[in-house]
Amino acid sequence: MDDVELTPQVSSKHKFDDVAMQRLRAEFWGILQQNQRRVAMQHLIDSKFGGYTMQASIAIQRISKKSVAHRTIQAWLMDPGALSSRNCPEWAVIALKAFVDDPANDEYLKSCERMAKSTASYMPHSTAVDVKYGVKYATSAIVSDETRRKAWCEASLVALPHMISKFENTTERHLEHLDHHVHAMWRALREATDFEDYRKRVLDEVSDKETANMIIRNTRRAIEEGADEFPNY
Structure with missing residues (x-):
């Protein structure tokens, strides 16, 4: 020293x-x-x-x-x-x-x-978490939760409605995403003749839904920005 x-x-x-x-x-x-x-x-x-x-x-x-x-x-x-x-x-x-x-x-x-x-090419996620990254990931979760809690607690009355709206929209989109997957699996269970048919039906329907959602997102962006086929004359 x-x-x-x-x-x-x-x-x-x-x-x-x-x-x-x-x-x-x-x-x-x-x-x-x-x-x-x-x-x-x-x-x-x-x-x-x-x-x-x-x-x-x-x-x-x-x-x-x-x-x-x-x-x-x-x-x-x-x-x-x-x-x-x-x-x-x-x-x-x-x-x-x-x-x-x-x-x-x-x-x-x-x-x-x-x-x-x-395990260089593949390691189960649970194993990697246990023997390498458990404390790191747990710490990130704590910090993330505390940051979110602080943001909600310190939000002004003006900002609060916008935060609630954003949270509701994010939650709704996530639930919609899960609903699409569950619906695809249930439909395939009713109609598939074997596992390969089931797998193909699920993947095809999920892919179709994701493509449709991408088209909707792009169309919405164009409408909101006045771009592509939606110029603001």
């Missing part, structure tokens, strides 16, 4: 004394160290464990003898400032590197490599 020098902007109105500067240097150094540990952890998991936090958690537990859940590791890898971000401890990085450097664990690391190669 003694090698870190911080210089306030010349235009800054706030005056920093030696105590304040020392505190800021310590905070900066701590953040820098946290980031270096996070990057080191991410590199080891990506390069040696195929990106699987589950396999990395097993490795850390074997060396450290501490209970470490794979979702905890995902939280360590989250960007600083994220709701789910947690400080990656130094002992965890040391333990993971010690596991990787031990020749006795070569077979385990090879199995992780084989697993990564076997």
